[in-house]
Amino acid sequence: MKKLNLLTPSKDKLYTYLYTGIFLFFISILDVFLNSFFNINLTSFLPRSISFILPLLLGLIGLHLIRIEYSGIKNLDLINKNINTNTFNAFLSLIIIFVIIKSLPPFLSWFIIDANIAGDSKDACTGSGACWTYIKIWFNRFMYGMYPNEEQWRINLSFISLGFLGTLGFFATEKYKKYLTLYYVIIYPIIALLFIYFFISGGPIFFDFSYGIIAAVISIIIGFFIPSKFKMYYFIIVPITIYILLKYVFFYEELIELGKLEALEWVETGAWGGLSLTFIVSFFCLIFCFPIGLFLSLGRRSDFPIIKYISIGMIEFWRGVPLITVLFMSSVMFPMFLPEDMFIDKLVRVIIAISLFEAAYVAEVIRGGLQALPRGQYDAAKSLGMGYWKMHIFVILPQALKLVIPGIANTFLALVKDTPLIFVVGLLEIVGMLNLAKTNPEWLGFAMEGYVFASILFFIICYAMSKYSYNLEQKYKTER
Amino acid sequence: MNIKKILPQLLTLLAVILVFGFFTYNAQVNMENRGIAFGYGFLSQESSFDVQFSLIEYDGSHSYFRAYLVGLLNTILVSVIGIIFATIIGVVVGIARLSNNYLIERTAAVYVEFFRNIPLLLQIFFWYFAALRALPLPQDTEPMLGVFYLTIKGFFVPAFIWNNLDVFIYSVIAALITIFFVKYYARKKQENEGKQTPVLLISIGLLIILPLLSFLIGGASFTIQVPVLDQLSQNSYTYKGGLGLPPELIALALALSLYTATFIAECVRAGVQGVGKGQKEAAASIGLTPNQVLKLVVMPQALRIIIPPTTNQYLNLTKNSSLAAAIAYPDLVLVFAGTALMQTGRAIEIVSITMLTYLSLSITISIFMNWYNKKIAIKEK
Numbered sequence: 001m002k003k004l005n006l007l008t009p010s011k012d013k014l015y016t017y018l019y020t021g022i023f024l025f026f027i028s029i030l031d032v033f034l035n036s037f038f039n040i041n042l043t044s045f046l047p048r049s050i051s052f053i054l055p056l057l058l059g060l061i062g063l064h065l066i067r068i069e070y071s072g073i074k075n076l077d078l079i080n081k082n083i084n085t086n087t088f089n090a091f092l093s094l095i096i097i098f099v100i101i102k103s104l105p106p107f108l109s110w111f112i113i114d115a116n117i118a119g120d121s122k123d124a125c126t127g128s129g130a131c132w133t134y135i136k137i138w139f140n141r142f143m144y145g146m147y148p149n150e151e152q153w154r155i156n157l158s159f160i161s162l163g164f165l166g167t168l169g170f171f172a173t174e175k176y177k178k179y180l181t182l183y184y185v186i187i188y189p190i191i192a193l194l195f196i197y198f199f200i201s202g203g204p205i206f207f208d209f210s211y212g213i214i215a216a217v218i219s220i221i222i223g224f225f226i227p228s229k230f231k232m233y234y235f236i237i238v239p240i241t242i243y244i245l246l247k248y249v250f251f252y253e254e255l256i257e258l259g260k261l262e263a264l265e266w267v268e269t270g271a272w273g274g275l276s277l278t279f280i281v282s283f284f285c286l287i288f289c290f291p292i293g294l295f296l297s298l299g300r301r302s303d304f305p306i307i308k309y310i311s312i313g314m315i316e317f318w319r320g321v322p323l324i325t326v327l328f329m330s331s332v333m334f335p336m337f338l339p340e341d342m343f344i345d346k347l348v349r350v351i352i353a354i355s356l357f358e359a360a361y362v363a364e365v366i367r368g369g370l371q372a373l374p375r376g377q378y379d380a381a382k383s384l385g386m387g388y389w390k391m392h393i394f395v396i397l398p399q400a401l402k403l404v405i406p407g408i409a410n411t412f413l414a415l416v417k418d419t420p421l422i423f424v425v426g427l428l429e430i431v432g433m434l435n436l437a438k439t440n441p442e443w444l445g446f447a448m449e450g451y452v453f454a455s456i457l458f459f460i461i462c463y464a465m466s467k468y469s470y471n472l473e474q475k476y477k478t479e480r
Numbered sequence: 481m482n483i484k485k486i487l488p489q490l491l492t493l494l495a496v497i498l499v500f501g502f503f504t505y506n507a508q509v510n511m512e513n514r515g516i517a518f519g520y521g522f523l524s525q526e527s528s529f530d531v532q533f534s535l536i537e538y539d540g541s542h543s544y545f546r547a548y549l550v551g552l553l554n555t556i557l558v559s560v561i562g563i564i565f566a567t568i569i570g571v572v573v574g575i576a577r578l579s580n581n582y583l584i585e586r587t588a589a590v591y592v593e594f595f596r597n598i599p600l601l602l603q604i605f606f607w608y609f610a611a612l613r614a615l616p617l618p619q620d621t622e623p624m625l626g627v628f629y630l631t632i633k634g635f636f637v638p639a640f641i642w643n644n645l646d647v648f649i650y651s652v653i654a655a656l657i658t659i660f661f662v663k664y665y666a667r668k669k670q671e672n673e674g675k676q677t678p679v680l681l682i683s684i685g686l687l688i689i690l691p692l693l694s695f696l697i698g699g700a701s702f703t704i705q706v707p708v709l710d711q712l713s714q715n716s717y718t719y720k721g722g723l724g725l726p727p728e729l730i731a732l733a734l735a736l737s738l739y740t741a742t743f744i745a746e747c748v749r750a751g752v753q754g755v756g757k758g759q760k761e762a763a764a765s766i767g768l769t770p771n772q773v774l775k776l777v778v779m780p781q782a783l784r785i786i787i788p789p790t791t792n793q794y795l796n797l798t799k800n801s802s803l804a805a806a807i808a809y810p811d812l813v814l815v816f817a818g819t820a821l822m823q824t825g826r827a828i829e830i831v832s833i834t835m836l837t838y839l840s841l842s843i844t845i846s847i848f849m850n851w852y853n854k855k856i857a858i859k860e861k
Contacts, residue, residue, distance in 0.1 A: 418599070431599065451602060
């Protein structure tokens with residue numbers, strides 16, 4: 001029989017090593033656990049420095065003893081392979097476990113146990129933990145900004161309808177699948193614009209909104225009888241024509257009459273805010289920056305020198321400056337460039353500025369995809385007699401865009417994360433609202449709660465977006 | 481030349497000229513109405529505003545150009561600090577994400593996912609308004625290591641008061657130049673005779689000996705000035721002497737480096753993973769030790785993948801440092817495009833100068849990057 005050598009665990013005395021090791025390891029974890037959760041120090045009889053380092057030593061010895069290669073026990077091998085390959089790794093693993101155990105109690109007590117959510121004033125917050133009452137009371141402001149309380153159903157209704165219309169694509173049957181691109185690229189943005197601009201703004205132009213809806217419905221009904229060859233042109237031209245006819249020819253007199261009545265209360269864009277403004281800004285910038293970026297990237301690869309250099313100039317200019325200066329430009333410099341009687345709404349200026357800025361990044365991402373395609377694709381398309389636009393629409397872009405899904409998703413994520421910057425021009429989306437609420441004399445001292453709340457919201461939104469883009473990437477991955 | 485090629489170009493050019501012409505015309509009319517003449521002469525006028533924190537001597541009697549320099553230097557300062565820390569954290573986290581230790585890999589992944597999915601502005605606010613406000617007042621602060629004071633009014637560290645600083649700097653530069661020549665010579669020697677020279681040891685020696693000589697012979701010397709508590713009024717204290725870093729700078733540098741580090745970590749991970757497994761196996765099969773494999777085979781190839789996107793991240797960090805305006809750190813945007821613009825009302829000149837500054841910075845770096853990419857690109861036969 002071999003001598004039991006404690007320093008080199010082997011398979012012969014597997015269970016002796018295993019039980020001793022696990023026992024030591026658990027003692028070390030238990031020590032830290034009790035210390036951090038119940039403030040009991042098991043090893044208080046020892047000198048302070050030894051008592052402090054003891055769990056680490058015990059844990060290291062324990063992990064050393066259970067480090068037996070090919071033990072034949074599945075779970076043990078799994079543990080050894082993943083956290084315990086050598087002493088250094090065991091040390092790092094132990095440190096991480098200890099830090100997690102140590103930091104859980106203060107975190108939990110701040111976040112849940114000592115936190116308050118009841119009540120409706122600052123006095124309700126008595127515990128030492130977080131004051132979620134603050135978030136509860138200010139919730140409406142964080143979501144809708146200064147938008148009047150009794151009108152908030154308009155924002156909800158718009159977002160719900162847009163969300164529903166946005167998911168229509170998933171339910172489309174084979175027959176209508178070919179119209180999906182048209183729907184998402186042209187019709188959906190127009191409906192969204194109608195909703196956001198006319199419905200959420202309200203006021204006399206609410207009638208524009210109803211004309212828009214009427215125009216859309218009429219054109220869709222007639223659209224079924226149009227031969228598919230002309231459908232593309234039809235859906236671009238007819239709704240706009242009907243809209244203009246309704247507005248300026250048929251109902252012009254009525255509009256002036258009715259304009260004095262206010263069907264929906266007018267809410268100026270300065271009062272919009274909170275998370276809904278974050279969504280509105282990112283939604284429109286997202287819709288606008290993609291086509292602009294696409295054209296810029298095609299322009300940069302164009303054979304026409306003038307178009308090429310203009311595109312390069314645009315792209316490099318926007319990519320070279322920080323967004324905050326672009327917003328400064330849109331707020332203080334841009335009004336100087338317009339005729340004096342011409343006024344463009346602050347929100348519109350911001351959306352244009354962010355769209356142009358992000359479009360430059362989108363352009364560079366798409367250019368990456370275009371460059372990655374082999375020349376053969378271009379040659380093959382040309383040899384079939386396709387022109388420039390046909391070649392790009394049917395052959396090049398579908399493949400190139402597929403390649404750059406992750407890059408575009410990253411740009412969109414950056415866009416969503418950049419929206420808080422609109423505080424520069426005085427629009428207060430959720431982060432801006434937080435800063436406003438923080439300075440309210442009634443509610444001083446709750447900055448932490450507000451920022452944690454907003455961080456969690458943004459994390460959920462951005463994480464969901466990145467996971468969705470990952471799914472898309474997997475779905476459209478084609479072997480080449 | 482056919483018409484089909486020229487027409488679209490002419491139309492685009494015409495559109496661009498029209499838009500620019502429209503803008504310029506309106507700008508002229510507007511400025512005439514307000515009675516301001518376009519020009520950069522105001523830069524030499526007296527600025528008459530003060531800046532909280534500046535690296536060069538500055539007060540209200542200096543010119544607007546001086547204020548611009550103050551802002552620019554502050555931007556550079558926070559960017560450099562941010563870049564250094566972002567690189568350190570990024571490389572450590574990036575390597576941790578490649579670890580075969582499950583716990584470490586997960587911890588790094590959670591860090592990356594968490595910090596890159598929260599807007600930078602929110603993080604800056606968090607550090608500045610929530611985290612750093614929890615620090616103690618100057619009079620209640622316990623010193624760290626005896627001389628560092630982390631208080632609500634900033635981070636106070638001992639300062640070096642130099643005599644003959646230039647001699648010391650020259651000696652360091654001389655050491656660096658000598659190291660460069662030693663390296664060149666060593667490579668020549670290895671190519672010609674196959675002998676290796678201990679370059680690293682020689683370099684470290686040079687870096688220690690030459691600056692040491694500047695102390696012994698050149699007359700360079702320094703004294704350390706420790707910050708001491710100073711009473712301003714009955715309840716207001718601060719630290720005098722030493723170097724005080726304002727909380728704005730700390731919050732900004734912290735947020736910038738933690739945020740950018742997540743992207744650098746991903747670059748590092750992608751770079752190391754991008755080196756084919758066959759490369760490592762081939763290197764091992766010709767008898768290189770694991771250290772040599774890392775140093776001679778993996779790292780040169782990984783760096784080729786890592787460096788371009790990382791430079792991009794440095795550029796992003798520099799541009800993101802303009803968010804300083806949100807917490808009143810006196811950077812280029814706040815001092816120049818904020819205060820100076822408010823005072824002079826010269827929107828076009830000031831915004832254009834600010835934009836040009838950032839633009840020239842990024843274009844310089846991207847030209848350098850293109851040159852570098854061309855230099856290190858694998859030359860296929």
